[in-house]
Amino acid sequence: MFSKSCKYAIRAVLYMAYKTSPDQRVGVKEISDTLDVPGPFLAKLLQQLTRNNLVSSIKGPNGGFFLSEKNRNEPLRKVVECIDGPEVFSACILGLPVCSSENPCPLHTQAFIYREGLLQMVGKKTVAEIAAQVSQEGLSV
Amino acid sequence: MFSKSCKYAIRAVLYMAYKTSPDQRVGVKEISDTLDVPGPFLAKLLQQLTRNNLVSSIKGPNGGFFLSEKNRNEPLRKVVECIDGPEVFSACILGLPVCSSENPCPLHTQAFIYREGLLQMVGKKTVAEIAAQVSQEGLSV
DNA sequence: TTAAAAAAAGATATAAAAGTCTTTTTATCT
């Protein structure tokens, strides 16, 4: 479903959501150590997210990455689509050129339901909301 | 979710299910032309499936690939697991080392439902049953 | 019994994804 890059990105954003604020930044190394993810690789992903205004950063001493209020209120979907592109949620599970209920593949019905459920969730819930669950329900990131 | 290899394999097996029988074989080229898939690549996938008794073949003139009665009655899941390995249906969607309801990731609940639905389908229905739907309901392969 | 057709096997090639390293820029603090 998601590329490794995307998995790393989602986890990093959720981590930042409950660890950072505009005046509580965090460096790449802390994130990558905590999530057990390759550091320089994660750095590039965070930069990509930063360019797309889904993550914020400040350079220099005491700088680092963080989520602004605006960042926290984006649906998680945006993070996914920033890394893996918008087709993740619309592509046919068997790789047919187009996925449609008019011209469905044999797995379409099941695959569509699945995808929609997932899409509903990451499309409706914001980063902050999902991160809140992580804290409250003790989920693993 | 599935690798390209796996997508090709699923489509090829379903195609063979309604196109072939023990005395009605089909060559790689026909399959790859029909499905618009790279021929030599598909050949290797079919050979892998053949080694695992999910597809049958006969060499020489008038030879080719086909599905035996036994092949048709395997659940489609076996084809998937033969190509992509058994973890496709049990891996965490965020790449955490293990997926479990005891120690769930933030997307676990939704992801689990999706995966299970899909797994139920390909695990219970046989190749022949799914192929029958393809014919009856005019699905695309 | 030879020629041809097809899969099987294995070697090789290409492309994409994942990961690392180096240099540059920007900000902070002394």
Next chain:
DNA sequence: AGATAAAAAGACTTTTATATCTTTTTTTAA
């Protein structure tokens, strides 16, 4: 101002997935 800390940018390397090519084996049929 100068030293330093951090992200940004870009080049590079490695690994994995995808794809192709070549040779061998098996079977059929002329």
